[in-house]
Amino acid sequence: MSSRPFANGHILTPPGTKEFDAFRRRVLASRQRVARDLPWTGSSPWAIYLSEVMLQQTSVARAREQWRILLHRYPTPGDLAASSLAELLRAWAGLGYPRRAVALHQAAQRMVAVHGGDVPSTVEELLDLPGVGPYTANAVASFAFGAPVGVLDTNVGRVFARAVVNAPLRTADAWALAHQLVSRRSSASWNQALLDIGAQYCRPQPTCTECVLVSVCRWQREGGEDPAVSSAGVSRPQALFAGSRRQARGRMMRAVEEAPRSLAALAEAAEVTLDSARDIVESLRRDGLVVQRRQTYYLPGDEPRKSAIRVLT
Numbered sequence: 588m589s590s591r592p593f594a595n596g597h598i599l600t601p602p603g604t605k606e607f608d609a610f611r612r613r614v615l616a617s618r619q620r621v622a623r624d625l626p627w628t629g630s631s632p633w634a635i636y637l638s639e640v641m642l643q644q645t646s647v648a649r650a651r652e653q654w655r656i657l658l659h660r661y662p663t664p665g666d667l668a669a670s671s672l673a674e675l676l677r678a679w680a681g682l683g684y685p686r687r688a689v690a691l692h693q694a695a696q697r698m699v700a701v702h703g704g705d706v707p708s709t710v711e712e713l714l715d716l717p718g719v720g721p722y723t724a725n726a727v728a729s730f731a732f733g734a735p736v737g738v739l740d741t742n743v744g745r746v747f748a749r750a751v752v753n754a755p756l757r758t759a760d761a762w763a764l765a766h767q768l769v770s771r772r773s774s775a776s777w778n779q780a781l782l783d784i785g786a787q788y789c790r791p792q793p794t795c796t797e798c799v800l801v802s803v804c805r806w807q808r809e810g811g812e813d814p815a816v817s818s819a820g821v822s823r824p825q826a827l828f829a830g831s832r833r834q835a836r837g838r839m840m841r842a843v844e845e846a847p848r849s850l851a852a853l854a855e856a857a858e859v860t861l862d863s864a865r866d867i868v869e870s871l872r873r874d875g876l877v878v879q880r881r882q883t884y885y886l887p888g889d890e891p892r893k894s895a896i897r898v899l900t
């Protein structure tokens with residue numbers, strides 16, 4: 588890392604080797620103490636892949652049970668690739684952001700077509716799968732295959748900004764730090780420890796007095812404004828869900844998961860006008876979440892075959 592100015596004009600003084608070492612030793616020594624009970628820890632690459640896709644936008648508490656259900660139903664990429672998208676979307680219900688399910692289905696098909704039915708092991712191959720961004724690719728490479736790569740999510744971003752540099756971090760700098768600090772011999776437990784610390788102590792409102800890093804934390808030692816607030820990659824408060832387009836999309840998805848629907852029925856289910864419903868259902872269609880046959884909307888895979896429609900008319 589360089590000592591160039593950061594986003595808000597802060598100058599980063601790169602921590603000396605001694606500071607880096609103290610931080611690394613403290614994280615490694617705290618691994619057991621901070622470890623959350625996560626059912627996917629140490630499981631198969633596919634099980635880990637599933638968990639990481641779910642955790643992209645779903646909390647651990649909500650993902651935990653659904654992960655068991657999905658893994659039981661689709662024990663391998665091949666099982667998912669051979670199933671219908673409609674079935675997966677129904678199984679996905681309640682997790683939110685169902686575009687992830689579409690991408691997951693496509694990724695499983697890619698694994699079968701290109702990787703012999705296995706989850707690929709390198710960051711580059713993982714990034715090539717639908718729905719996989721830098722966090723997921725690095726997390727799967729580290730947690731499933733022990734690749735010596737760091738991970739960066741909003742939790743880890745807060746820890747780095749506060750404990751390591753005491754300055755807001757640009758995304759590229761935070762990633763550079765993640766790869767620089769990672770323990771090459773035990774990347775999975777290193778990365779998991781950072782995620783656990785960020786999720787349990789270094790939260791938006793940190794609980795520093797209980798934190799295992801308090802003795803090596805630069806923000807604690809030097810003080811100043813909270814550097815995590817203006818760091819890149821640290822989540823901002825979400826817009827209200829009630830009355831939002833996302834809520835209307837969710838209601839439409841639940842309706843069409845139950846049965847094929849007309850536009851009017853979808854508008855009623857989502858409690859929106861016909862014009863809004865037309866606009867929203869079009870966005871669902873573009874995202875591959877519904878298909879239209881004549882005046883009716885279906886989950887992909889539920890729609891009648893064209894010949895069946897001809898017979899009916």
Ligand code: SF4
Nearest residue numbers: 788789793795798804
């Ligand atoms: S001491 Fe506080 S600011 Fe520092 S890493 Fe822990 S929770 Fe975060």
